[in-house]
Amino acid sequence: MTGVAGIWGRLWAIALNTFREAARIRVLYGVLVLVFGANAFAIVLGEMSIHEQARVARDVGLAGISLFGSLTAIFLGVALLYAEVQKRTVHAIVSKPIERWEFVLGKYLGIATTLTVLVALFTVAMVLLLLYQGVTVSGAVGKAVVLAWMEVLTVAAIAVFFSSFSTPFLSGIFALGLFVIGRVTPDMKAALGSEEASATIKGVLSVVLEVVPDLHLFAISGRTLDGQHVTVHGDFVSWGYVATASGYGLLWIAGLLALAMVIFQRRDFA
Amino acid sequence: MSEPSDTDAVISVEDLAKTYRTPFRRRRVEALRGVTFQVRRGETFGFLGPNGAGKTTTIRVLMGLIGATAGTARILGQPVPSRAARQRLGFLPEQPYFYDYLTVPELLDLAGRLFGLPAAERRKRADALIEKVGLARARTQPLKKFSKGMLQRAGLAQALINDPDLVVFDEPMSGLDPIGRKEVRDLIHELRDAGKTVFFSSHILSDVESVSDRVAIVMRGKIEAVGSPRELAGRTLLGVDVTLRIADPRGAAAEEIAARGDRVRRGDQELSFTLAADADVDEVLAFARERGAKVVAVSPRHDTLEDLFMSRALASDGGRAAGAEVQDGGHLR
Numbered sequence: 001m002t003g004v005a006g007i008w009g010r011l012w013a014i015a016l017n018t019f020r021e022a023a024r025i026r027v028l029y030g031v032l033v034l035v036f037g038a039n040a041f042a043i044v045l046g047e048m049s050i051h052e053q054a055r056v057a058r059d060v061g062l063a064g065i066s067l068f069g070s071l072t073a074i075f076l077g078v079a080l081l082y083a084e085v086q087k088r089t090v091h092a093i094v095s096k097p098i099e100r101w102e103f104v105l106g107k108y109l110g111i112a113t114t115l116t117v118l119v120a121l122f123t124v125a126m127v128l129l130l131l132y133q134g135v136t137v138s139g140a141v142g143k144a145v146v147l148a149w150m151e152v153l154t155v156a157a158i159a160v161f162f163s164s165f166s167t168p169f170l171s172g173i174f175a176l177g178l179f180v181i182g183r184v185t186p187d188m189k190a191a192l193g194s195e196e197a198s199a200t201i202k203g204v205l206s207v208v209l210e211v212v213p214d215l216h217l218f219a220i221s222g223r224t225l226d227g228q229h230v231t232v233h234g235d236f237v238s239w240g241y242v243a244t245a246s247g248y249g250l251l252w253i254a255g256l257l258a259l260a261m262v263i264f265q266r267r268d269f270a
Numbered sequence: 271m272s273e274p275s276d277t278d279a280v281i282s283v284e285d286l287a288k289t290y291r292t293p294f295r296r297r298r299v300e301a302l303r304g305v306t307f308q309v310r311r312g313e314t315f316g317f318l319g320p321n322g323a324g325k326t327t328t329i330r331v332l333m334g335l336i337g338a339t340a341g342t343a344r345i346l347g348q349p350v351p352s353r354a355a356r357q358r359l360g361f362l363p364e365q366p367y368f369y370d371y372l373t374v375p376e377l378l379d380l381a382g383r384l385f386g387l388p389a390a391e392r393r394k395r396a397d398a399l400i401e402k403v404g405l406a407r408a409r410t411q412p413l414k415k416f417s418k419g420m421l422q423r424a425g426l427a428q429a430l431i432n433d434p435d436l437v438v439f440d441e442p443m444s445g446l447d448p449i450g451r452k453e454v455r456d457l458i459h460e461l462r463d464a465g466k467t468v469f470f471s472s473h474i475l476s477d478v479e480s481v482s483d484r485v486a487i488v489m490r491g492k493i494e495a496v497g498s499p500r501e502l503a504g505r506t507l508l509g510v511d512v513t514l515r516i517a518d519p520r521g522a523a524a525e526e527i528a529a530r531g532d533r534v535r536r537g538d539q540e541l542s543f544t545l546a547a548d549a550d551v552d553e554v555l556a557f558a559r560e561r562g563a564k565v566v567a568v569s570p571r572h573d574t575l576e577d578l579f580m581s582r583a584l585a586s587d588g589g590r591a592a593g594a595e596v597q598d599g600g601h602l603r
């Protein structure tokens with residue numbers, strides 16, 4: 001079968017199977033319990049005013065989504081594509097009428113679906129806690145969740161990209177490195193402008209800044225944007241900002257997956 | 271899709287070479303060194319060779335899993351890898367490993383989706399195939415609970431979900447007990463009768479000999495011989511086996527008769543021996559009758575495919591001789 005319907009059918013087949021595979025990974029349930037536990041712990045930190053409790057609940061909830069979501073994205077991204085080659089399950093798949101790029105994309109879509117379910121569950125935990133505390137859930141929280149979700153999907157693409165040519169261990173290190181650096185790009189830019197940094201360091205930094213996705217754009221709460229302090233507890237970014245940042249994330253995802261597809265296309269499965 | 275008009279080749283491999291490089295480029299393995307052969311439409315073609323000969327490598331090139339270093343490979347008239355050709359292809363990988371969390375119906379459903387089969391058709395074919403390969407009682411078990419033989423059956427089923435024109439099986443009988451081997455042979459016969467082209471590899475001669483229309487013998491990355499099992503073997507008369515009934519197979523008369531041949535075997539009132547290919551059989555039989563023996567059987571002894579296989583195996587390698595790994599019955603390890 002050719003055409004869009006055919007492609008979609010094959011992508012869906014791979015994505016569904018990948019979701020099934022991920023749903024069997026026990027660690028994910030551990031992460032869920034951990035994040036739910038952290039949210040619950042925020043309640044126990046009583047002895048605070050309602051205002052402070054709400055702050056803690058939002059901070060813990062959002063940090064849980066973006067941190068544990070990203071770590072899970074790295075874990076799934078580096079493991080699931082590599083395992084197909086390592087265990088040779090890929091042999092019975094790519095000898096069927098599916099293109100290799102469809103396989104890579106289907107794999108990513110399955111991982112992204114898994115992560116989306118996870119982010120949704122984290123969000124439910126956070127919202128339940130906020131409601132329990134009698135705090136109305138603001139639009140800012142919704143925007144922050146969408147941003148964190150986009151970050152998680154971008155990190156997953158980074159991990160899949162590395163695992164298209166590298167072992168899970170190395171891919172994990174690379175992806176984690178990019179995640180950390182991507183979060184501190186503003187500080188690197190600041191260092192670039194400072195007097196103290198040496199020319200070598202500045203050279204390295206400017207190259208790194210060119211090739212690293214600006215993940216801090218997705219974790220903007222508490223930072224300064226266009227000279228204004230933005231926080232999820234008060235004045236936050238506009239939906240326009242969320243759309244722009246999401247577009248930025250999608251561009252990175254598309255670019256990284258395109259590279260992964262090209263690399264995967266040329267690989268020997270022996 | 272256009273079919274080649276000048277040839278009925280379903281698989282066509284020419285001068286195929288593959289050199290594996292280890293990641294650090296220190297070691298090179300020349301797995302294929304100029305492999306050429308054709309598989310015709312509707313035939314069952316056995317790809318025979320000892321372990322490490324290059325069978326799996328050839329099949330991986332044909333399946334588009336690895337790229338050849340040199341040469342060309344076409345399946346169903348298309349250069350590999352071709353999605354159109356794969357639509358009409360069924361493949362059982364060597365030591366198949368599938369998603370072990372799936373059940374057989376789920377595995378077949380996934381395979382069916384990749385061929386673009388509608389849901390109802392997928393279910394119908396899966397049910398029929400599960401029945402055919404004898405896994406009906408294991409329907410609800412995940413593959414990780416399967417034995418080697420059951421996995422092989424699951425692999426055969428997923429290879430047939432698209433009712434392919436060409437099936438490629440890499441070592442379909444390996445790891446199976448004698449009954450399992452026979453069932454695979456029967457399946458191959460059945461596919462052949464249904465007009466399908468079957469290409470399968472094995473390192474066990476008897477498995478290939480009995481089902482193949484033609485056989486290619488591959489050794490150390492090269493094709494040593496191609497032909498029907500009869501063409502490849504049985505061309506030279508090696509000798510004549512004679513069996514006689516005689517009152518005392520250890521008596522003086524028996525000794526005199528037995529002295530005319532070699533490989534003498536004695537049984538209860540029975541004496542057997544082998545005459546040289548150029549012996550005067552009539553004269554020896556008359557000689558035996560004069561001494562009270564009755565002729566029970568006279569049969570020519572031909573070169574067998576096994577003899578050919580063994581002699582090629584020994585000749586093609588002086589060092590890591592494939593022949594040195596030969597076990598009884600032509601089983602190579």
Ligand SMILES: Nc1ncnc2c1ncn2[C@@H]1O[C@H](COP(=O)(O)OP(=O)(O)O)[C@@H](O)[C@H]1O
Nearest residue numbers: 270290299301320321322323324325326327328
């Ligand atoms: N991925 C690989 N890397 C390096 N060498 C390999 C690889 N796969 C196979 N080989 C070597 O190539 C040769 C042919 O192997 P193979 O095609 O698997 O043989 P067969 O299937 O006939 O047993 C062997 O010497 C084997 O060790």
Ligand SMILES: [Mg+2]
Nearest residue numbers: 325326364441
């Ligand atoms: Mg092999």
